[in-house]
Amino acid sequence: MPRRFLGRLTAGVPQPMLIGGAILTVFLVLAIGAPLISPYDPVYQDIAARLAPPSLAHPFGTDNFGRDILARVIWSARVDLQIAVLGVIFPFIIGTATGTIAGYFGGLTDTLFMRVVDVVLAFPFLVLMLAIIAILGPGLASFYIAMGLVGWVSYARLIRAQILVLRQSDFAMAAKSLGFSHWRIMFRHLLPNAMVGSIVFSMSDAVLVLLNGAAISYLGLGVQPPTAEWGIMVADGQAFISIAWWISTFPGLAIVVLAFGFSLLADGLGEKLGVRP
Numbered sequence: 001m002p003r004r005f006l007g008r009l010t011a012g013v014p015q016p017m018l019i020g021g022a023i024l025t026v027f028l029v030l031a032i033g034a035p036l037i038s039p040y041d042p043v044y045q046d047i048a049a050r051l052a053p054p055s056l057a058h059p060f061g062t063d064n065f066g067r068d069i070l071a072r073v074i075w076s077a078r079v080d081l082q083i084a085v086l087g088v089i090f091p092f093i094i095g096t097a098t099g100t101i102a103g104y105f106g107g108l109t110d111t112l113f114m115r116v117v118d119v120v121l122a123f124p125f126l127v128l129m130l131a132i133i134a135i136l137g138p139g140l141a142s143f144y145i146a147m148g149l150v151g152w153v154s155y156a157r158l159i160r161a162q163i164l165v166l167r168q169s170d171f172a173m174a175a176k177s178l179g180f181s182h183w184r185i186m187f188r189h190l191l192p193n194a195m196v197g198s199i200v201f202s203m204s205d206a207v208l209v210l211l212n213g214a215a216i217s218y219l220g221l222g223v224q225p226p227t228a229e230w231g232i233m234v235a236d237g238q239a240f241i242s243i244a245w246w247i248s249t250f251p252g253l254a255i256v257v258l259a260f261g262f263s264l265l266a267d268g269l270g271e272k273l274g275v276r277p
Contacts, residue, residue, distance in 0.1 A: 013268070013272065014267075014268040014271040014272055015268070016264040016265070016267040016268035016271070017264070017265055017267075017268020017269055017271070017272060018268065019261075019264050019268075020260075020261045020262065020263070020264030020265030020266070020267070020268055021261075021265055021268075022261075023257060023258070023260065023261030023264070024258075024261045024262070024265060027077050027081060027258055027261070028081065030074050030077040031077040031078040031081050034074050034075050034077065034078060037074055038070075038071040038074045038075060039068060039070060039071055040067075040068040040070075040071040041071065042067065042068070042071045042072045042074075042075040042076075042228040043067065043226045043228070044067060044068075045065045045066050045067055046062070046066035046067075047065070047066050048066065049062050049066045050062060050063070050064055050065060050066040051063070051064055051240065051243065051244045052066075053244075053246065054246055058070065060073060060246055060250045061244065061246035061247070061250075063233075063236060063237065063240075063244070063247045064236070064239075064240060064244070064247070069233070069246060069247060069250055069251075070250075071228075072228040072233060072251070073228075073230070073233070073250055073251055073254050075228040076228045076229050076230045076233065076251065076254070077254070077258075079140075079223055079227065079228070079229045080210060080213065080214070080229065080230055080254075080255070080258065081258075082140075083140070083143070083209065083210060083213035083222075084206045084207075084209050084210040084213070084258070084262065085206070086144055087143070087144060087147045087151070087206075087209035087210075087212070087213060088151075088202050088205050088206050088209055090144055090147060090148035090151075090152075091147055091148055091150075091151030091152040091154070091155055091205075092152075092155050092198065092202055094148055094152035094155075094156075095151075095152035095153065095154065095155025095156035095157075095158075095159065095198075096155055096156070096159050096191070096195070096198060098113060098152065098156045099113075099155060099156035099157065099158065099159030099160040099163065100159055100160075100163055100186050100187065100190065100191050100194070101113075101186070102114075102156070102160050102163075103159065103160035103161070103162070103163030103164045103167065104163050104167055104182065104185070104186050104190065105182075106164075110160075113156070113160070117153050117156065117157065120150065120153050121153060125150060126212065126215070128146075128150050129143075129146045129147070129150055129212065129216070130216075130219075130221065132145065132146040132149060132150070133146050133216065133221045133222075134221070138220065138221040138222065138224060139222070139223075139224065140222065140223060142221075143213060143216055143221075143222050147209065147212075151205070151209070154201065154205065155198050155201070155202075158197050158198050158201060159191075159194055159195070159198055162193075162194035162197065163186075163190055163191075163194055166190045166193055166194055167190060171189060172185060172189060172190060175189050196273050199269070199273075200266060200269050200270045200273060201266075203262055203263075203265050203266030203269055204262070204263065204266040206262045206266075207259045207262045207263055207266075210255065210258060210259055210262070211255070211259065213231065214229075214230055214231030214234070214255055215231060216231070217229050217230075217231030217232045217235070218231040218232070218234055218235045219235075220235070230251035230252070230254050230255050231251075231255075233247065233248065233250075233251035234248045234251050234252050234255075236248075237249075237251075
C-alpha cells in the first residue's frame with residue numbers, strides 16, 4: 001500500500017526532479033538536524049587528533065586544528081543552503097520588479113533599463129562581485145548585496161521578454177478596457193503568467209550562486225572563520241592536500257552533490273512545466 005501510494009504521488013513527476021528533490025531533502029535534513037546529527041562540535045579543537053585520517057572515530061578525518069571534518073561538513077550545510085537560497089531570492093525579486101516595469105511601459109523606461117543592463121553586463125560577473133564586496137567589507141551580508149546588485153540582470157531580461165509579449169494579449173487588453181490600474185495589470189495579471197521561466201531558471205542559478213559563495217569564502221571575503229563553510233574548508237585543506245587529502249575532498253564533494261541536486265531539480269522542473277532551463 002505505501003508503495004502504491006508513493007507511485008500515485010510521484011506519477012507524472014520527471015525522474016530528474018525526484019532525484020534532485022531527494023538530494024536537496026537530504027541536505028535540508030542535515031542542515032535542520034545538525035545539532036542532533038553532528039558527532040562533534042564543528043569548532044572544537046583537539047590538537048592531539050590533528051590531521052587524523054578517516055576512521056571510525058572520525059569518518060571524514062580531522063583538519064590541522066583537530067576539528068572533525070564530518071561535523072563541519074554537516075554544519076556547513078546550513079550556511080551553504082542559506083547562500084544558495086538567499087543569493088537567488090534577492091536578484092529574483094529585484095530583477096522581476098524591474099523587468100516587469102520596463103517591459104510593460106516600454107519607451108524611455110525600457111531604453112534606460114536596457115542601458116543599465118548593458119553597463120552591468122560590461123563587467124565580468126565575478127570581478128564586479130569582488131569589487132562590491134571589497135568596498136562593503138567581507139561577510140555574508142556583503143555577498144547578498146553584491147548578488148542583488150549584479151545577479152538581477154538575468155531575471156529582469158527574462159521577465160521583460162515575457163511581459164513584452166503578454167502585454168499585447170487579449171486578457172491584458174481586456175484588463176485595460178475595464179479601467180484596471182497599471183500596477184494591477186502588471187503584478188496581478190501579467191506577472192503570474194510570465195514567471196514560469198524565471199522560476200525554472202532560479203533553480204539553475206542556485207548552482208552558480210552556491211559556487212560563487214564557495215569561491216568568495218575560499219578567497220576570504222565570504223563567511224569568516226571559525227564558522228564552518230565548505231569553501232573555507234577547501235581553502236584550509238589546500239596547504240595539506242598532499243598529506244591530508246580529506247580536509248578539502250569531502251567539503252568539495254558536498255558542493256558538487258548539492259549543485260548536482262539543484263541542476264537535476266531545474267531539469268525536472270523545466271521538463272514538467274515545458275520550459276528549457
